[in-house]
Amino acid sequence: MTTRTALREALSVVSPVACAGCAAPDVELCTDCRVRLEPAVRSRTLVTGLRVVSGLDYEFEVRRAVIAFKQQGRLRLARWLAPALRAALAEACPPGAPPLLIAVPASRAGLRRRGFDPVGLLAREAGLVLAPRLLKSVVGAGGSQKHRDRVQRHRDRLGSLRAAADLTGRRVLLVDDVVTTGSTLLEAERALVTNGATVVGAACLASTPLTGRRL
Numbered sequence: 001m002t003t004r005t006a007l008r009e010a011l012s013v014v015s016p017v018a019c020a021g022c023a024a025p026d027v028e029l030c031t032d033c034r035v036r037l038e039p040a041v042r043s044r045t046l047v048t049g050l051r052v053v054s055g056l057d058y059e060f061e062v063r064r065a066v067i068a069f070k071q072q073g074r075l076r077l078a079r080w081l082a083p084a085l086r087a088a089l090a091e092a093c094p095p096g097a098p099p100l101l102i103a104v105p106a107s108r109a110g111l112r113r114r115g116f117d118p119v120g121l122l123a124r125e126a127g128l129v130l131a132p133r134l135l136k137s138v139v140g141a142g143g144s145q146k147h148r149d150r151v152q153r154h155r156d157r158l159g160s161l162r163a164a165a166d167l168t169g170r171r172v173l174l175v176d177d178v179v180t181t182g183s184t185l186l187e188a189e190r191a192l193v194t195n196g197a198t199v200v201g202a203a204c205l206a207s208t209p210l211t212g213r214r215l
C-alpha cells in the first residue's frame with residue numbers, strides 16, 4: 001500500500017466521500033452525474049421583460065450537487081458546475097460591447113453561514129470577470145424567504161439591494177447561482193436601473209424548470 005493510498009483510506013474513514021448527485025460511494029461525482037451537469041441551456045422572461053438564461057435545470061441530481069456545493073461546502077464541485085454557468089453567460093450576452101458582469105450578492109447571513117461566496121467562486125472557476133461589489137445588500141431589509149408565496153417574497157425583497165455607484169450609460173448583465181421565483185433578480189434589476197444602468201439580461205447556473213423554453 002502506498003502512502004497516498006493509506007492516507008486516502010484513513011481520510012475516507014474520517015470523511016467518507018459519496019457522489020454529490022446520487023450518493024454512489026467513494027467518488028466526488030460519478031460519471032453519470034458528470035453527464036447530468038453538462039449544460040442544458042434554457043431561457044425564461046420575468047415580468048419586467050428581463051431575460052434569464054440558465055445552464056441547468058435545478059432538479060434531481062443537479063439540485064443535490066448544487067446543494068452539496070453551496071450548503072455542504074464541497075467546493076471542488078465548482079469545476080463541474082462552472083461549464084453550465086459559462087454556457088448560460090454565452091447565451092445571455094447580447095451582441096455588441098461586452099456588458100459589465102454584476103453578481104447578485106449573497107446575503108450576509110448566507111456568507112456567515114457558508115464562509116464563502118458561491119457565485120464568486122463559480123464565476124472564477126468559469127473564467128468570468130465580475131465587476132467588484134457594485135450591488136450591496138441593505139442592512140436590515142428583507143427577511144427569511146421560507147414559507148412565503150411569490151408575491152410576498154417579491155414585496156419582502158423590495159429595497160433589499162442597492163447599487164454602490166452611478167451606472168449611467170452602463171450595460172449590465174446579472175450573474176447568479178440558483179434562480180427560483182426570480183424575485184432577487186428583479187430586485188437587483190430595480191436597484192441597478194435606479195442608478196442609471198441598462199440591464200441587458202441575467203445568466204445563472206441553474207433555475208427551477210417552471211416555464212423555461214429549451215434552447
Ligand SMILES: [Zn+2]
Binds near residue numbers: 019020030031
Ligand atoms: Zn452520481
